[in-house]
Amino acid sequence: MTVTKELAPDIQELERVTIRFAGDSGDGMQxxxxxxxxxxxxxxxxxxxxxxxxxxIRAPAGSLPGVSGFQISFSSSEIHTPGDQPDVLxxxxxxxxxxxxGDLPAGGALIVNSDAFTxxxxxxxxxxxxxxxxxxxxxxxxFEVPISVLNERSLDGLDMTSKQKDLTKNFFALGLxxxxxxxxxxxxxxxxxxxxxxxxxxxxxxxxxLKAGYAFxxxxxxFHTHYRVRPAKLDPGTYRNITGNEATALGFLTASKLxxxxxxxxxxxxxxxxxxxxxxxxxxxxxxxxxQAEDEIAAIGASIGASYGGALxxxxxxxxxxxLKSEAxxxxxxxxxxxxxxxxxxxxxxTGMPTKNEQADLLQVMFGRNGDSPMPVVAPATPGECFxxxxxxxxxxxxxxxxxxxxxxxxxxxxxxxWRIPSVADxxxxxxxxxxxxxxxxxxxxxxDTLARPWAVPGTPGLxxxxxxxxxxxxxxxxxxxxxxxxxMQTLRAAKVAGIAxxxxxxxxxxxxxxxxxxxxxxxxxxxxxxxxERLTGDGRSVAxxxxxxxxxxxxxxxxxxxxxxxxLIPEVNLGQLLMLVRARYLIDAIGYDRVRGKPFxxxxxxxxxxxxxxxxxx
Amino acid sequence: xxxxxGHATTADTAQPALSPExxxxxxxxxxxxxxxxxxxxxxxxxxxxxxxxxxKVMPDFGYPRENIVFISGIGCSGRLPYYMNTYGFHTIHGxxxxxxxxxxxxxxxxxxxxxxxxxxxxxxxxxxxxxxxRRNVDINxxxxxxxxxxxxxxxxxxxxxxxxxxxSTPSGTVDTPIMPLTIALAAEASFVARSVDTHTEHxxxxxxxxxxxxxxxxxxxxxxxxxxxxxxxxxxxxxxxxEDRMLFLEHGKPMIFGKDRDKGIRLDGLHPEVVTxxxxxxxxxxxxxxxxxxxxxxxxxxxxRMFWPAFPVPVGVLRAVPRPTHDRLIEDQLAxxxxxxxxxxxxxxxxxxxxxxxx
Numbered sequence: 001m002t003v004t005k006e007l008a009p010d011i012q013e014l015e016r017v018t019i020r021f022a023g024d025s026g027d028g029m030q031x032x033x034x035x036x037x038x039x040x041x042x043x044x045x046x047x048x049x050x051x052x053x054x055x056x057i058r059a060p061a062g063s064l065p066g067v068s069g070f071q072i073s074f075s076s077s078e079i080h081t082p083g084d085q086p087d088v089l090x091x092x093x094x095x096x097x098x099x100x101x102g103d104l105p106a107g108g109a110l111i112v113n114s115d116a117f118t119x120x121x122x123x124x125x126x127x128x129x130x131x132x133x134x135x136x137x138x139x140x141x142x143f144e145v146p147i148s149v150l151n152e153r154s155l156d157g158l159d160m161t162s163k164q165k166d167l168t169k170n171f172f173a174l175g176l177x178x179x180x181x182x183x184x185x186x187x188x189x190x191x192x193x194x195x196x197x198x199x200x201x202x203x204x205x206x207x208x209x210l211k212a213g214y215a216f217x218x219x220x221x222x223f224h225t226h227y228r229v230r231p232a233k234l235d236p237g238t239y240r241n242i243t244g245n246e247a248t249a250l251g252f253l254t255a256s257k258l259x260x261x262x263x264x265x266x267x268x269x270x271x272x273x274x275x276x277x278x279x280x281x282x283x284x285x286x287x288x289x290x291x292q293a294e295d296e297i298a299a300i301g302a303s304i305g306a307s308y309g310g311a312l313x314x315x316x317x318x319x320x321x322x323x324l325k326s327e328a329x330x331x332x333x334x335x336x337x338x339x340x341x342x343x344x345x346x347x348x349x350x351t352g353m354p355t356k357n358e359q360a361d362l363l364q365v366m367f368g369r370n371g372d373s374p375m376p377v378v379a380p381a382t383p384g385e386c387f388x389x390x391x392x393x394x395x396x397x398x399x400x401x402x403x404x405x406x407x408x409x410x411x412x413x414x415x416x417x418x419w420r421i422p423s424v425a426d427x428x429x430x431x432x433x434x435x436x437x438x439x440x441x442x443x444x445x446x447x448x449d450t451l452a453r454p455w456a457v458p459g460t461p462g463l464x465x466x467x468x469x470x471x472x473x474x475x476x477x478x479x480x481x482x483x484x485x486x487x488x489m490q491t492l493r494a495a496k497v498a499g500i501a502x503x504x505x506x507x508x509x510x511x512x513x514x515x516x517x518x519x520x521x522x523x524x525x526x527x528x529x530x531x532x533x534e535r536l537t538g539d540g541r542s543v544a545x546x547x548x549x550x551x552x553x554x555x556x557x558x559x560x561x562x563x564x565x566x567x568x569l570i571p572e573v574n575l576g577q578l579l580m581l582v583r584a585r586y587l588i589d590a591i592g593y594d595r596v597r598g599k600p601f602x603x604x605x606x607x608x609x610x611x612x613x614x615x616x617x618x619x
Numbered sequence: 620x621x622x623x624x625g626h627a628t629t630a631d632t633a634q635p636a637l638s639p640e641x642x643x644x645x646x647x648x649x650x651x652x653x654x655x656x657x658x659x660x661x662x663x664x665x666x667x668x669x670x671x672x673x674x675k676v677m678p679d680f681g682y683p684r685e686n687i688v689f690i691s692g693i694g695c696s697g698r699l700p701y702y703m704n705t706y707g708f709h710t711i712h713g714x715x716x717x718x719x720x721x722x723x724x725x726x727x728x729x730x731x732x733x734x735x736x737x738x739x740x741x742x743x744x745x746x747x748x749x750x751x752x753r754r755n756v757d758i759n760x761x762x763x764x765x766x767x768x769x770x771x772x773x774x775x776x777x778x779x780x781x782x783x784x785x786x787s788t789p790s791g792t793v794d795t796p797i798m799p800l801t802i803a804l805a806a807e808a809s810f811v812a813r814s815v816d817t818h819t820e821h822x823x824x825x826x827x828x829x830x831x832x833x834x835x836x837x838x839x840x841x842x843x844x845x846x847x848x849x850x851x852x853x854x855x856x857x858x859x860x861x862e863d864r865m866l867f868l869e870h871g872k873p874m875i876f877g878k879d880r881d882k883g884i885r886l887d888g889l890h891p892e893v894v895t896x897x898x899x900x901x902x903x904x905x906x907x908x909x910x911x912x913x914x915x916x917x918x919x920x921x922x923x924r925m926f927w928p929a930f931p932v933p934v935g936v937l938r939a940v941p942r943p944t945h946d947r948l949i950e951d952q953l954a955x956x957x958x959x960x961x962x963x964x965x966x967x968x969x970x971x972x973x974x975x976x977x978x
Contacts, residue, residue: 042975187973231977240974250969257965264725284956286963289724289949293717294750301710301717301747305690306725308708308718313725331711421974424965458706458722458729461685466654466701468691468709478656479701 011182013228016075018083019177021170022100023092023113024061025054025068028170033070035174035188041241041418042187044231045074048527049416050082050600055271055354062116062124067099076230080382080527082415084602088180090173092116092147094125106139111176113169115148143222147172147213154212155205164202168209175213180226185210235420242419244383244412245272248342249279251390253286256312258391259398259430263288264306264313266299271354272410273316273344296324300341304328307337308467310434310457312394316342319361320351323368330369332403333493335467336444336453339402340393341365345409345523347598356598357411359523360574365405366552366581372490374497376400377551379407381526384419386412389549391427392504398432399503400496401452407551409573411524411600438462443477451496453477501553507561511537511544517614518565520590522548522578525571525601532606543610551578559586569593569613571606647678654704665816665842666695669763670702672822673732677705680730680830687730688722690715692744694736694770695844696763713744716751719758720945727946730830733760738768741777741797752806752835757944759829759836762799763816767848785847799839800923800937804916809834811919811938815856816842821867821934828936834944841934855927864927868935873906876931883907884930891921893930911939 019036023029030051040047052069059066073083088109091097093116104110117132131137132144151172155165171188178185189207196203217223242250256263265288267277281290289306293299300315307313317325322343332339345361347353365377376396380389386408393406435441435454443465444453456463465477473480474488509518511533521529526547533545546561548554562568562582568590570579579592593609595601652674660666677687689700693712700707710718719733733751740748740762751758767785768774774787778799782791803811810832814825822840829836841852855864862878874884875896883906885894894901910918919937926932 038973042973044975044977234977236977238970238974238976240970240972253968254965262725264721266721283963283968284953285960286965286968287953288963289953291721291724293720294746297714298717298720298747298750301714302721302724304710305708305718305721305723307721309722309726309729311725313721327711328714335708421969424969458688458726459686461683464684464705464707466656466703466707466709468700468707469711470709 010225011228012225013230015077015229016073016079016083017088017181017227017229018071018073018086019088019090020069020071020086020100020103021090021173022067022069022096023170024095025056025059025066026061027068027092028167029068029070029092032170032174033072035191036177036183037072037241037416038191039178039183039187040072040074041239043183044234045076045229046079046232046234047072047074047241047416047418048079048082049073050411051414052599053355060124062093062095062121064095064099064125067096069096069100074229076232078232080530081600081603084604088177090177092170092173094121094127094131097131098125098127101137101140104140108140109143110137110140111143111145111173113147113173114144115146145176145216145222150216151209151212154208158205158208159201160205165205168205171206171209172213172216175210175215176217177213178210179214179217180223182226182228185214234418237420239418239420241416242384242387243275243414243416244380244386244408245275245344245414246279247384247386247419248390248406248408248413249276251387252280252314252340252394253283253288254387254424254427255391255394255430256286256288257424258427259312259394259432261310261312261398261432264291264303264311265289266291266293266301266303266306266313266315268293268296268299268317268321270296270318270321272346272413273318273321273342275413276316276342276344296321297328300325300328300339303339304332304335304337307332307339308335308457310455312398313338314340314342316344318344318346318354319348319364322361322364326369329375329403330371330373331469333369333373333375334469334472336401336493337403338397338455340390340397340404340406342406342408344413345407347596353598355410357409357524357600358573358596358598359407359409359525360577360596361407362522362551362574362577363580365407372494374494375403375405375552376497376500377405377407378549379523379551380412381523381547381549383412383415383417385549387419387422392549395430396500398430399452400450400500401455402497407523409524415524434460435463436460441465442475443467444472445475446492446496451492451499498553500550501556504550504555506557507546507548507555509544509546509561512542513544514564515542515544516565516617517541517543517567517569517610518562519543519545519569519571519606519610520548520562520578520582521545521571522551525573528601528603528606529571531603532610535603535607536610541610541614543614548578551581554585559588562586562588562590567591567613567617569610571595571601571609573601647684649674649678651684652677652704654702656701658702659698660695661846663845664695665765665844666699666763668816668819669761669822669840669842670699672819672826673699673761674703676823676827676830679827682730686728687732689732689734690719690722691734692736692739694739694768696734696736696739697770699734713739713742714747715739716744716747716756716758716760720751720754720756723756723758723946724949727757727950731758733758735760735762737762737764737766737776737778737799741799741802745802748837749802749806752803752808752837754945755807755809755834755942757833757835757946759826759838761826761829761838761840763842764799764839765842765844765848766796766851767844769844769847773847798923800837801920803837804919804923804938808837808938809940809942810836810936811923812836812936813839813841813934815852815934816840817856818934825935828939832939834942855932864931866925866931866933868909868911868922868933868937870909870911870936873903873908875903875906882931884925886921891925891930911936913938914940
């Protein structure tokens with residue numbers, strides 16, 4: 001918490017605050033975090049969020065695996081990450097304290113629901129003694145609040161069981177945080193009214209809990225100060241808070257409009273990609289057809305079928321599902337039909353850690369198919385950017401008649417940031433033509449510029465033809481086992497994808513255009529790398545940041561950029577996948593920096609590693 | 620059924636064509652459905668007949684060629700689309716129903732055929748067969764059943780007889796064979812039928828019925844693989860024995876079979892039994908009467924489990940019931956959404972949720 005100014009005895013102005021709400025997965029922490037986020041966003045702060053929840057719907061109450069958390073960073077200046085460490089930790093029970101307090105820096109504020117620190121709960125969290133009384137928390141500023149009791153008291157007279165009343169205590173905690181950070185309760189109050197319109201008692205209880213928490217902050221002497229974080233100076237425009245999955249879905253919806261093609265979305269439920277299916281299934285009035293398939297293979301199969309029929313077709317999954325789709329992805333490469341394959345990456349291998357973040361499917365989508373099977377790969381860097389890259393993936397798929405991999409991840413998918421809403425009228429249409437001329441049509445006659453083959457959809461008279469997974473003869477598309485033809489076709493498929501390099505935005509550099517160190521990233525590491533480079537350049541270091549949105553092919557200027565620095569550092573939430581591609585492609589002795597903890601990078605980790613590389617370079 | 624040119628004769632036109640307006644302008648023949656690709660199945664393969672009958676019935680449906688799509692998986696049957704002068708997609712092993720589902724959902728205007736085999740449909744693709752049927756995807760699935768893996772040169776298939784010795788099962792397979800029609804019925808297919816590759820007229824009639832049915836059709840064609848499983852069905856399909864060993868189903872007719880038309884099927888409790896008319900007081904009125912339109916498929920399930928040598932093998936249409944199709948249900952939901960709130964407004968969707976303005 002950077003204190004910039006003392007206003008009055010009881011109000012301090014801060015530039016940026018990071019709060020983490022942690023509790024049992026039944027305690028409603030995701031909801032609490034989301035409500036705080038909405039309020040901060042509408043207020044005009046720049047924000048960045050990181051939900052962190054268990055894969056189990058409800059692990060045993062009070063247990064360590066059952067802890068669910070939500071971190072939000074809000075600021076009066078531009079921020080790129082949800083914060084390395086919380087300034088404030090709200091812990092609703094001992095298990096939440098135990099699993100989160102390690103991230104709280106010395107001096108950080110710790111607000112605990114003291115009512116939850118019963119012997120039974122302490123046992124569940126494997127505490128030998130009560131941390132509230134044994135002195136183990138003395139490094140922190142601890143606020144013990146009997147949230148459960150105070151909350152229940154505020155609901156006196158309502159026709160609810162004690163258990164039902166207890167379910168509202170997250171709103172008490174939220175109310176307290178609203179008071180502490182000078183937030184209006186109005187957005188949440190109106191949300192409650194809407195959400196629980198059919199259950200007035202529940203609405204009343206939640207509102208009372210919220211107000212009681214707020215009043216507690218105002219009246220109690222425990223909190224001497226509350227804090228003010230002014231709105232950020234964002235570019236003019238209309239904003240909303242958006243998660244990566246929301247932006248992805250909206251991007252596809254928009255691409256469908258821009259290309260004037262109906263959207264078909266084949267999908268099988270999988271964390272953390274399912275929300276895209278949920279959202280797109282609500283766009284029926286746009287003609288969007290969503291298909292919940294019997295398995296991952298059927299999901300992509302149906303999408304290839306729809307694409308064959310002329311739709312803008314998509315499928316989405318996470319790593320384990322992409323593994324199942326691989327054969328069909330190869331089919332899409334062979335038949336050269338447009339298709340976007342979304343991979344919302346999560347920690348692997350195998351089932352791995354389904355709700356935790358990782359960016360370790362890059363080589364899977366690049367190479368995880370039989371035969372040389374080239375496929376363009378794009379990856380958004382922030383939740384809002386998911387919108388742009390979803391459109392870009394569709395553009396490439398349609399223009400080049402190719403499947404395209406779109407790599408999001410759990411952090412982007414569930415994390416959120418303010419998003420300046422674009423106007424559809426300002427966007428360039430995606431031109432798509434279907435083949436219609438029976439006289440000139442050859443199924444594998446390529447466009448000389450893009451090398452794309454024609455898209456001849458069933459229903460077009462005179463273009464009846466057959467395609468399939470068997471190797472095609474060049475031009476005619478008939479089945480061919482001719483050795484020279486196979487070599488030619490392999491080369492053509494590779495050249496088509498490689499040629500995209502000149503049709504994509506060049507790799508941009510933030511910071512000096514040559515110097516000691518370039519930090520190269522991709523995907524959701526953007527915020528941490530950018531913040532680290534801001535910090536390093538602020539300290540006078542010769543460090544720049546470049547972030548790839550296109551992983552295959554790389555932008556045409558990539559090698560020039562990389563060779564403009566003495567060293568290249570590639571931080572990744574995997575064991576060096578982009579590193580391998582860069583080294584193989586450019587013979588550049590880039591250095592990898594890997595942290596696979598199921599969590600995003602911390603800014604400080606990257607700063608530290610960059611300093612180490614710079615020191616090594618100097619010595 | 621059809622004359623030598625493949626034109627529909629009166630028997631076929633009794634039912635209206637699916638697209639009457641097209642039927643008037645299109646006069647296609649079998650030859651119009653023959654592609655320029657050389658047919659490459661083993662000489663003597665039953666697939667030739669299935670291809671020929673398929674090409675023969677195609678003109679009857681009244682669809683222009685460009686609105687017909689053949690989708691196949693992997694196996695000998697998978698080659699069929701190359702030989703049809705329509706749109707065709709030779710996909711990957713077992714997955715043809717998935718592509719057909721997506722294509723039909725995206726393009727309800729197309730007539731979609733799925734060509735598959737016993738391995739493709741019931742081993743690697745079993746899941747998709749089940750789900751395409753229960754969704755009532757409006758496709759015609761024709762499964763060539765030769766009880767063997769032919770393309771991979773002779774391994775046991777999911778319909779191979781128990782104990783069958785093949786290259787992959789030298790001591791005999793230990794797997795119980797699957798009953799394809801039982802699977803299709805259990806999966807809620809709205810049209811289920813069986814025919815035989817060499818019974819050309821019956822096969823044409825069966826394909827014709829399938830093509831005219833709206834909804835998921837599952838047609839099992841008993842097919843001979845003269846290289847790896849010669850005589851797969853000979854015991855009951857050969858001309859000399861078929862009358863006695865097969866039961867030709869006709870809707871509304873009692874289940875009678877035999878050269879002398881003196882054998883029948885009667886129900887004993889829940890079990891079917893073969894009886895002789897005129898013996899032990901059995902008369903025609905004691906016999907089961909076929910009803911392909913029964914709402915619940917109890918009878919069809921009984922028939923689906925009857926097999927030689929315990930029973931004559933039923934062929935024909937076991938079940939044909941109307942049910943809303945997958946593509947129709949999807950379209951209805953889209954139309955309902957538009958009727959309720961008007962066509963989607965993209966700017967409104969982008970501005971959804973809470974927004975705020977920065978000056």
